[in-house]
Amino acid sequence: MSHRPDWLSIDRGEAALLLSIPHSGTDLRGLEDRFVSPWLARRDADWWINELYSFAKDLNATIVRTAVSRSVIDVNRDPSGRSLYPGMATTELCPTTTFDGEPLYRDAAAIAADEIDARRLAYFDPYHAALRDETARLRDLHRRVVVYDCHSIRSHIPRLFDGALPQFNIGTNDGRSCDPILTEAIAAACADPAFTHVVNGRFKGGYITRSLGQPDRGVHAVQMELACRGYLNEPHAPVTPDNWPTPLDPHYAMPLRTVLQNVLERCIAFTFQPAS
Template sequence: MSDMSDWLSVTRGDAPLLLSIPHSGTDLREVESRFVSPWLARKDADWWIGDLYSFATALGATIVRTTVSRSVIDVNRDPSGISLYPGMATTELCPSTTFDGEPLYRDATPLSTAEIDDRRARYFDPYHAALREELARLRQLHARVVIYDCHSIRSRIPRLFESELPQFNLGSNSGQSCDPALSIAAQGACASSGYSHVLNGRFKGGYITRHYGRPQDGVHALQMELACRGYIEEPIGAVSSDNWPTPYDAEFAAPLRSVLHTVLSRCIEFAQSPQA
């Protein structure tokens, strides 16, 4: 079953697994004309994540997804303004720059509080209402549920991290958002693939992972940040409107997609296993 608005989709399944896809959107809504360029405003999208995880519906997963660009509002940021990574470069609830530090807006005047509040009411709040509704529905069916937050990012962004990012970046808020057995199972699937991987490295989990992960209440949250090179051809060096994003190629993505299938299968197995 799928419920659709013009920007928010919920595809319902009955497995104890909820996929959140908060950053694959490219819709700039009413803000488009204010950005320096549409390409710049879409540059940091989690490109083709919906295509990459399309197999999840066959596993019975529920998927919540927004088509609104993270440059309009980032539904994976703490609305209070608290930084997820104090002392490190990051972007805001309504970003003013790209990951590379480029200004997003033609007008240098910061967004007003009223405008940010309006975007939150129109996009952030409904997205999280959908997550809460689906988690509550699945908890009626299962003693344990996994919320898996899907992300990707370019492999090299010096402003955000040094050197090349590992292929698989799992985050459990330093062990607070899920039972260790879940992160161990997911990490094991990554390790056996031969791809580079890390648990709670540069990316420990965003607002969604940290906010909804309540192991004591039967909700276990895990974030997966993928380096884009594993499923699309990444340009070497700086990206531009001429070379980014590269198209999605199902054949190129197939090996990594197979690993993700194993990761999600293990998430379901964890949720369905007898509790200690």
């Protein structure tokens, strides 16, 4: 990219591993007054993901992040507007509701199509261009590359899923976005008795995983959705501005963070394995 926007961060490494962090941003891009409240517009962010995966730099991984809030535009949605989970509750490319179904905007009218197009051009397209460019750069260096899409979500959101979400939710678009050997390696790392995990459960991978994963071309993509209780003292009561987001406690987060380090090390090890 000839000019990098101020909201886009790219930390380049040389290992065959690219981390995408699309939902940790809280920048509302001047739309604060249009939202019901800035806190509500930021509530569904993937809190502390940057800090949780900070060790990835030591693995020489490449990290691509956006500071723009998912409430402004969700760079993990299909830009055509097609639902990635037909028949299930979800949010749009430019969300008008929270995960819990509450209106995000003071004006209940839908966001105009031309504004959606402008946001896509300003934020979505550059983020995906960066992902494609960095993936291509690493693919030139390595026979295989793993694109690892980092996410988290509150453990209980009845509108989206029943009960408590497993701490580790591995999504590979039902096996289409990566080699099954990689899926098995990640699942084995997550099979820690202190946690629960699932493969292609409620979260099968969003647009990033589905669009970039091309195993036959040496690009293997996987989404990791973490239930927040795995690394945060998540409130049992409904979240409010007084109790959310919970501060990151490094001691509390360490067991899950140790598993994540094992996961990423296995991703890198996979890239050295002979073709199956």
